[in-house]
Amino acid sequence: MSTVPANANLDLVTPRRGVDPRVKVLYLAWVFVMVSVLADPLILSLIFLMAVAIVFASRLSLFDLLKAGRLGWFVAGVSWLLWIVFLRHQGTALLSVGSWSVTVPGVLNGLSVAARIAAILLAFLVVFKSTSTRSVMTALYRLRVSVPFAMVIGITLRMIPQMQAEHATILEAQRSRGVEFNKGSLLARMRKHTAYIIPLVLRALKITRDLSLAMEARAFDPYASRTFSETLQFNAPDITLLVLMGLTMLAALGARLLGYGGMPAQWLAK
Amino acid sequence: MGSIIQIRGLVYSYRRQHGRPALQAVDLEIGDGEFVAIAGRAGSGKSTLCYALNGLIPHSFGGRMEGEVSVCGLNTRQASVPDLARHVGFVLQSAESQLVGLSVEEDTAFGLENISLPGEEIAGRVDAALRMVRLDSFANRSPWTLSGGQKQRLAIAAAIAFQPRVLVLDNPTAELDPIGKLEVMATLARLNRENGITIVIVNQELEEVLLYATRLLLMDEGRITRIGTPAEVIDAAEEVLKVGVKLPDVSQVAYELRGAQRWRGPLPLSVEEATVQMRELTALKAPAVHPPASKSNAEILIDVQNASFSYPHGNPVIRDVNLAIRRGEFVALMGPNGTGKTTLAKHFNGLLVPTAGHVLVDGNDTRNTSVSELARKVGYVFQNPDHQLFSRTIKDEFAFGPGNLGWSKERIENAVAQELEHLGGPQKGSEDPFFMGLAERKLVAIASVLIMEPDLLVLDEPATGADHEASLRIMDYLSALHRQGLTIVIVTHDVSLVANYTDRVIVVREGSVVLDGRPDEVFRQATELESCQVTPPQVAALAQAIDPSMFTCRVGEMLERLVSA
Numbered sequence: 001m002s003t004v005p006a007n008a009n010l011d012l013v014t015p016r017r018g019v020d021p022r023v024k025v026l027y028l029a030w031v032f033v034m035v036s037v038l039a040d041p042l043i044l045s046l047i048f049l050m051a052v053a054i055v056f057a058s059r060l061s062l063f064d065l066l067k068a069g070r071l072g073w074f075v076a077g078v079s080w081l082l083w084i085v086f087l088r089h090q091g092t093a094l095l096s097v098g099s100w101s102v103t104v105p106g107v108l109n110g111l112s113v114a115a116r117i118a119a120i121l122l123a124f125l126v127v128f129k130s131t132s133t134r135s136v137m138t139a140l141y142r143l144r145v146s147v148p149f150a151m152v153i154g155i156t157l158r159m160i161p162q163m164q165a166e167h168a169t170i171l172e173a174q175r176s177r178g179v180e181f182n183k184g185s186l187l188a189r190m191r192k193h194t195a196y197i198i199p200l201v202l203r204a205l206k207i208t209r210d211l212s213l214a215m216e217a218r219a220f221d222p223y224a225s226r227t228f229s230e231t232l233q234f235n236a237p238d239i240t241l242l243v244l245m246g247l248t249m250l251a252a253l254g255a256r257l258l259g260y261g262g263m264p265a266q267w268l269a270k
Numbered sequence: 271m272g273s274i275i276q277i278r279g280l281v282y283s284y285r286r287q288h289g290r291p292a293l294q295a296v297d298l299e300i301g302d303g304e305f306v307a308i309a310g311r312a313g314s315g316k317s318t319l320c321y322a323l324n325g326l327i328p329h330s331f332g333g334r335m336e337g338e339v340s341v342c343g344l345n346t347r348q349a350s351v352p353d354l355a356r357h358v359g360f361v362l363q364s365a366e367s368q369l370v371g372l373s374v375e376e377d378t379a380f381g382l383e384n385i386s387l388p389g390e391e392i393a394g395r396v397d398a399a400l401r402m403v404r405l406d407s408f409a410n411r412s413p414w415t416l417s418g419g420q421k422q423r424l425a426i427a428a429a430i431a432f433q434p435r436v437l438v439l440d441n442p443t444a445e446l447d448p449i450g451k452l453e454v455m456a457t458l459a460r461l462n463r464e465n466g467i468t469i470v471i472v473n474q475e476l477e478e479v480l481l482y483a484t485r486l487l488l489m490d491e492g493r494i495t496r497i498g499t500p501a502e503v504i505d506a507a508e509e510v511l512k513v514g515v516k517l518p519d520v521s522q523v524a525y526e527l528r529g530a531q532r533w534r535g536p537l538p539l540s541v542e543e544a545t546v547q548m549r550e551l552t553a554l555k556a557p558a559v560h561p562p563a564s565k566s567n568a569e570i571l572i573d574v575q576n577a578s579f580s581y582p583h584g585n586p587v588i589r590d591v592n593l594a595i596r597r598g599e600f601v602a603l604m605g606p607n608g609t610g611k612t613t614l615a616k617h618f619n620g621l622l623v624p625t626a627g628h629v630l631v632d633g634n635d636t637r638n639t640s641v642s643e644l645a646r647k648v649g650y651v652f653q654n655p656d657h658q659l660f661s662r663t664i665k666d667e668f669a670f671g672p673g674n675l676g677w678s679k680e681r682i683e684n685a686v687a688q689e690l691e692h693l694g695g696p697q698k699g700s701e702d703p704f705f706m707g708l709a710e711r712k713l714v715a716i717a718s719v720l721i722m723e724p725d726l727l728v729l730d731e732p733a734t735g736a737d738h739e740a741s742l743r744i745m746d747y748l749s750a751l752h753r754q755g756l757t758i759v760i761v762t763h764d765v766s767l768v769a770n771y772t773d774r775v776i777v778v779r780e781g782s783v784v785l786d787g788r789p790d791e792v793f794r795q796a797t798e799l800e801s802c803q804v805t806p807p808q809v810a811a812l813a814q815a816i817d818p819s820m821f822t823c824r825v826g827e828m829l830e831r832l833v834s835a
Contacts, residue, residue, distance in 0.1 A: 132372060132373065132376070133371070133372045133376075134371060134372070134373075134376045155370075157372070158369070158370065158371075158372055161414055162366065162414075166657070169652065169654075169657050170657045170658075172616070172621050172652070173650075173652045173657040173658045174658070175621065175641045175642070175645075176619055176621060176641065176645060176649070176650035176652075176719070177645060177658070177670060177671040177674060177718070177719065177722070178641075178642040178645040178646075178671055178674030178675045178722065179642070179674050180640070180642050180674070194660065195660055195670070196660075198660035199656060199657055199658070199659070199660045202656060202660075202704070203656055203657070206656065207367055210362060210364055210367030210368070211367055211368070211370070213326065213330070213362065214360075214362055214367060214368035214370065214425075215370060215380075216326060216330055216351050217324055217326065217351070217355060217359075217360035217362075217429075218355060218360075218370070218380055218381030218384060218428060218429075218432075219351070219352035219355035219356070219381050219384040219385050219432070220352075220380075220381075220384045221350075221351075221352050221384065224352065224384070224386075225386055226383050226384050226385075226386055227383050227386045227387060227388065227389065227392070228383055228389075229379045229382070229383055229389045229392040229393060229396075230389075231389060
């Protein structure tokens with residue numbers, strides 16, 4: 001039996017009361033729509049900064065969230081870098097080293113992509129770290145999202161600490177057999193990683209099978225109606241937030257239809 | 271007492287296994303309010319029978335089912351699993367696999383939400399269920415922070431929140447430490463006695479269930495081979511042993527004495543029942559005790575010097591431990607869950623390094639030596655072979671470790687051939703470990719570490735989850751390796767295995783070593799052991815009750831003394 005660390009994702013079960021979980025879920029949808037519709041790096045950065053402000057308002061640790069999403073931040077950073085590297089022959093050059101230039105379009109397009117990734121990731125982290133799984137599921141159910149979908153999200157969240165523990169145990173088991181995952185050529189390292197990927201996948205299947213049995217034995221039927229013991233109630237701040245989100249989203253859509261909110265042309269000009 | 275479960279001519283085969291029925295012609299009737307224990311070796315059909323009681327068979331598993339199963343008046347073929355769940359609570363072996371919610375209260379409410387109960391009723395039932403299993407003060411805790419026994423009690427709470435008349439439990443104590451086992455069994459006994467819930471429990475360890483069971487049922491090859499009161503079934507000891515179930519120590523001793531014409535009457539189930547007659551046998555002087563040869567002059571392999579260990583931002587898990595493990599020893603590390611046994615064992619191969627003090631492995635400080643280098647000297651076998659095995663054939667699995675150590679191809683081939691010979695011959699090499707039984711997989715896991723020729727083998731719970739026969743097979747294998755000179759350390763809760771196989775026991779409590787000595791010395795310290803949540807083997811309690819001067823914790827030694835007396 002692998003042991004899940006006692007402190008694993010405990011914040012998932014200590015919900016910060018105040019905002020209705022439906023508002024939080026809709027905030028995620030709002031961020032997604034806004035970063036999809038808009039392309040202006042300044043506005044996208046503002047949306048990201050808004051998520052940072054929510055982190056502080058929720059009294060979450062920004063450091064913990066940065067740590068939790070480190071792969072995402074890495075992807076955002078690499079995306080920015082790739083735009084800079086590949087978009088080097090258009091627009092004004094900010095800096096030139098030999099034939100290679102860092103251009104304004106490269107920096108700004110990269111910033112747009114990075115800000116999109118960062119805003120979505122931080123919004124997800126702040127919502128899921130500040131809301132219990134059951135609240136998320138209840139919110140999805142109340143928002144008429146199907147029970148199977150809501151359950152998939154709930155179960156995925158529930159399995160994160162367990163799979164983290166399994167992963168750690170499997171790594172230790174293979175290290176005990178002399179594996180050094182960080183040594184050797186790229187091919188050799190990839191081969192070594194099968195030593196933990198295969199057991200991890202098999203364990204995930206076994207755990208999922210056992211969990212599905214346990215859920216069935218507790219009368220779970222994805223297509224039957226069910227109740228949620230948690231009651232949700234919008235209050236005045238919730239409604240204010242919903243109205244603000246709705247208005248800003250409509251404004252963003254309208255602005256884009258009128259030709260605003262994209263990458264500013266003057267920044268792209270030569 | 272009316273019957274609450276009726277099974278008539280049940281034959282069941284899993285999907286794509288029609289030629290090999292898992293259950294064959296099972297007929298069974300269980301009365302309302304009974305406490306029925308089921309025992310048998312792995313693969314005998316115990317779990318399958320449990321699945322048939324709550325409708326998972328046939329509804330979820332599919333397969334081919336003949337005969338009829340009726341529970342609480344519902345035909346399981348016609349009733350749906352959610353309908354049956356209201357009447358039959360179900361608890362699986364692995365407590366963690368059953369956790370659905372991320373708080374105790376949420377987990378308990380999950381099933382009630384599934385049957386669309388109104389919020390107020392859910393709250394009331396959750397509260398009542400948690401009180402029944404004495405977890406009401408944990409309602410807002412994350413289940414992951416609970417102990418093993420508490421997690422399993424939570425699974426029981428989730429089941430009884432449905433207010434079922436029957437509770438079916440598939441080996442619920444197999445992965446628990448002794449205190450967890452006691453907690454779960456006491457909870458079940460209370461539910462049975464005070465709430466009248468019918469209990470059907472699969473349990474390999476008869477000592478645990480015989481106190482409570484009204485009937486004991488033995489299974490083998492998908493059939494019920496014997497059913498009766500515990501006293502009746504245990505008295506037919508040959509049949510119990512034949513189906514691969516371990517007799518309680520006192521019954522085993524009496525059974526052997528009966529074979530030597532020195533026991534009259536039915537076999538005892540408890541120390542109290544055995545004591546009077548066995549005292550008569552010891553009226554003659556018992557032979558002298560011969561402690562095993564001391565290894566105090568042997569070379570030190572592991573030297574733990576004032577070692578302490580804390581996880582970042584955590585309390586100390588290991589506190590100022592001083593310990594030497596010498597070549598040729600067979601050591602058991604014992605203690606309650608979460609007390610630091612495994613953490614200490616992980617210091618032996620450098621997976622963890624002390625935050626204060628030192629651990630020397632054959633003279634090398636683990637701070638300055640990599641795990642891969644230490645792997646040449648210390649082999650570590652994890653509790654679950656699923657964490658270790660990944661290759662498609664045993665041969666590849668064996669070759670993996672030596673490959674990591676940079677052995678030549680020829681040396682690896684020779685070592686694999688030799689190891690396969692020990693395991694049953696070269697033909698074994700092409701078998702896929704994934705399709706083997708637990709005992710075989712454990713043996714493959716052990717061999718895949720042994721092939722690296724370590725001086726010391728550390729095994730975390732080598733026999734947990736395996737049935738009695740498989741446990742013996744694994745322990746006999748280890749014992750043979752020990753006789754060949756291998757130093758072995760096992761981390762375990764199984765006092766019976768410790769008493770019968772090891773020559774030194776180290777008991778850890780709250781990160782410190784509190785007892786260290788020969789098994790017969792350590793198991794004599796009843797008060798100290800109680801504070802460490804370790805229950806001595808039943809035979810030790812028997813020896814103490816008969817005559818403390820002839821104390822032993824080994825069934826074989828006890829018999830030797832009684833027979834020779």
